Amino acid sequence: MKIEFQETTKDLAKRIDIHNKFGARDIDAWMLDLINLQPGSKILDVGCGSGKQCFSYYDRLNGNAAITGGDVSENLLQQARDEDARRHSGMKFVHLDFNKPFEFAENEFDFVSCCFAIYYAENVPFTIGEMHRITRPGGRLFTTGPMPENKKIFYDIIREATNKPIPPMPGSSRYSSEFLSTIKSLYHKVEVHIFENPLTFTSVEPYIEYTRASMSEDRKLWSTFFQSSGDFENIIHSITEAAKRRLDQDGRLVMTKVVGGFLATK
Numbered sequence: 422m423k424i425e426f427q428e429t430t431k432d433l434a435k436r437i438d439i440h441n442k443f444g445a446r447d448i449d450a451w452m453l454d455l456i457n458l459q460p461g462s463k464i465l466d467v468g469c470g471s472g473k474q475c476f477s478y479y480d481r482l483n484g485n486a487a488i489t490g491g492d493v494s495e496n497l498l499q500q501a502r503d504e505d506a507r508r509h510s511g512m513k514f515v516h517l518d519f520n521k522p523f524e525f526a527e528n529e530f531d532f533v534s535c536c537f538a539i540y541y542a543e544n545v546p547f548t549i550g551e552m553h554r555i556t557r558p559g560g561r562l563f564t565t566g567p568m569p570e571n572k573k574i575f576y577d578i579i580r581e582a583t584n585k586p587i588p589p590m591p592g593s594s595r596y597s598s599e600f601l602s603t604i605k606s607l608y609h610k611v612e613v614h615i616f617e618n619p620l621t622f623t624s625v626e627p628y629i630e631y632t633r634a635s636m637s638e639d640r641k642l643w644s645t646f647f648q649s650s651g652d653f654e655n656i657i658h659s660i661t662e663a664a665k666r667r668l669d670q671d672g673r674l675v676m677t678k679v680v681g682g683f684l685a686t687k
């Protein structure tokens with residue numbers, strides 16, 4: 422399966438910022454409590470983006486760990502490296518395409534994570550197989566991704582505004598099915614944890630900012646919606662009107678993120 426996807430620094434930062442401002446819960450705290458990292462661990466975060474999870478691991482362990490982040494986007498890696506230099510944290514941020522063999526030795530890591538990224542993998546058994554290969558026996562894999570009921574209102578509003586079917590999202594359409602079953606087939610113990618985070622909007626502007634950063638033409642996932650120039654702004658206009666109608670009716674828009682955390686032991 423070819424995944425037409427490209428993340429931009431600006432859109433990722435915007436979505437992280439809106440989660441922080443409008444979400445009721447802190448996903449980093451949930452994840453850190455769940456994974457209970459051990460001091461001195463050798464850790465790899467795959468699809469690290471600008472380093473969000475790497476920095477949270479570093480802070481939780483007070484720097485007592487060897488942490489590497491890998492991503493395919495040079496822009497996002499550069500952001501992570503700049504932040505690492507600013508903090509003097511000494512982590513490594515390396516180019517890694519999870520559709521290709523990982524340049525790490527067998528059994529090299531105690532802990533491998535992949536947060537909101539694994540579902541962009543084109544060949545699921547291959548990518549999970551690589552993660553499994555580089556994890557030591559008894560070591561763990563942790564992944565996060567959207568469950569099928571994730572952000573229901575977001576998709577409902579787009580359907581209402583456009584009368585178009587939503588293109589299959591590589592995350593919510595595959596994460597809890599194909600990815601979970603592949604992880605179960607390779608690891609000897611797998612726990613499934615659910616994190617729900619309602620984002621509450623009482624005005625339409627930040628909701629539309631989130632929509633723009635999610636549907637951005639740069640991300641390609643929505644390309645069937647945008648055939649000619651001008652389509653993007655026209656669709657955003659219709660979504661704004663639909664979101665305003667719901668806001669007028671209910672006084673607020675509540676978009677609940679429903680995230681699955683899969684914790685697997687090799």
Ligand SMILES: C[S@@+](CC[C@H](N)C(=O)[O-])C[C@H]1O[C@@H](n2cnc3c(N)ncnc32)[C@H](O)[C@@H]1O
Nearest residue numbers: 428468469470473492493494518519536538541
């Ligand atoms: C939604 S972002 C999540 C980033 C980060 N983990 C976070 O939570 O902020 C998805 C990430 O997956 C990365 N990605 C997509 N395809 C990839 C691939 N083939 N190999 C490695 N990383 C990839 C993107 O560049 C992006 O950084």
